[in-house]
Amino acid sequence: MRNAFIQKLMELAEHERDLILLTGDLGFKVLDKFRDKYPKRFFNIGVAEANMASIAAGLALEGKRPFMYSIATFATMRCYEQIRNDICFHKANVKIVSVGGGYSYGPNGPSHHALTDIAIMRALPEMTVISPGDPIEAACATQAAYHYPGPVYIRLGRSNEPVIHPKDLKFEVGKGIIVQEGEDIALISTGNMLETVVSVSKSLSSLGLSVRVVSLHTVKPLDEQLLKDCFTNFPAIFTIEEHSIIGGLGSALLEFAVQNDFNHSKLKCIAVPDHTIHETGSHDYLKKICGLSPEQIVERIQKTMKELHLC
Template sequence: MRNAFVAALTTIAAEDPRIFLITGDLGFSVFEDFAGRFPGRFINVGVAEANMVGIAAGLASCGKVAFTYSIAPFATIRCLEQIRIDVCYHNANVKIVGVGGGLAYGPLGATHHAIEDISIMRALPNMKVLSPADPVEADLATRAAVAVDGPVYIRLGKSGEPRVHSGQPDFEIGRAITVKDGTNITLVATGGLVYNALLAARELATQGIDARVISMHTIKPLDEEAILRAAHETAAIFTIEEHTLIGGLGSAVAEVLAESGNRKVLFQRIGIRDRFCHEVGSQEYLRELSGLSPQHIVSRVVGYLSRELSKDIM
């Protein structure tokens, strides 16, 4: 996703002189082309994330489209006050890009894990929150962020994410993408876990469960219509996210369902429990520990449905 973002932004910058890129001592071997082609529009502020956001807000006040870029927890939490006041309060045209969402920087420990960023960013007034599923969506999310005025947070994977889309889907902020149709249950996933949801859906099919898979690339504003349609057309909804269960995708979907008055659809959240990850290892290893592998997703779905069906029988 990272490379897709950089390629898209570089292409856009060649046609739009408003584009600026500010990084917090990050992006070596990634931004050389952008910096070489647009040296006056590339700023490396060093390890100074608050300054990075302040500079971006200042550029936005002069009519520029400013992108900030750092590892996700540094791009969001370390400079939260500046994002809240300098950017969101003024509805500034700043796009915040956090690379390594979730457990992508697994070997570097909890300081580099981004498991609270979505909940924090979606709580900020005026902020839109995007979490693309693969490089295709990352490219489209970058272009969509430029086209919309105001603050946007784009949560990216690190690198090497498999493609979910064989072609180019219709992409619109606030409109989910149905990656696979299904009639029994719905898996609503975001970010890199959309791929795991697809793998889980294939396994569920062998067990007679036809799962719809939705890429919820926009957490805010959420596609409420897609959620309510799934609640009407399928028997259960499962949200899947590489993020704490508090305040993320699952919480956003739960809010929609609770306020809809629908008491028939079954609902379950799959994500990271309320804990720091003290273990160190690859992203795949930490996903296994957190119950986010395709096999764990299948087990959660089948186990939950079995329990609920047994209640009906009793």
């Protein structure tokens, strides 16, 4: 996803002279081509995320449109107050792009696991939160965020995510994408879980279930129309995300259901438990510990469907 992001940013920068890229000393090789082509609009702030967020705000207050880039944990937590006070208070036109959503940086250990970023970013007034599901969505989100007013947080995976969507994808901030239509259950995915969710839906389809798959890339603001449709027309809805069970997509949908008097008991949230994994392991290994492998998710959904007497 990060290559798709930088590719799109390069294209935008060609015509948009106010576009600036800041990094907290991360993105070796990934950001090099931007730096080489637009050296005057590229700033490596150094290992100083708080400084970076405030500088981005200052640039935006003087009419620039900065993107700031770092690993998801550093880009959100180290500078949270700067994001709130300097970026959000001022509705500054800053786009925060993070890499390594969820366990993408698996073997790097818990310091690099971004499991609460959606929760803390969506809690900020003025902040838009986008969590693209594949490289196509990542490119679209980059372009859309540039034109979208105010602060935007884009949570990318890392690299090597497969392309799920067609190249001519219709993308709009705040509008979920129906990847596959179905009738029995709705699987709502955000971010880099999309590949897993597509695989889960294939398994469930082969078991005779008709599955709607939604990529809900924008966690804030929510696509209320699409969610109303899901709650009205589906007996069971599952949110699936590589993020803590606390405060992420599942929580956002629960809030939506409760506020709008939908039957929230038909909603089940599949997410990372409230824990820290200290042992080392690959992305897939860590997901398995959390019950987020395709097989585990299929099993869990089947069990729930039986409990609900839906199959």
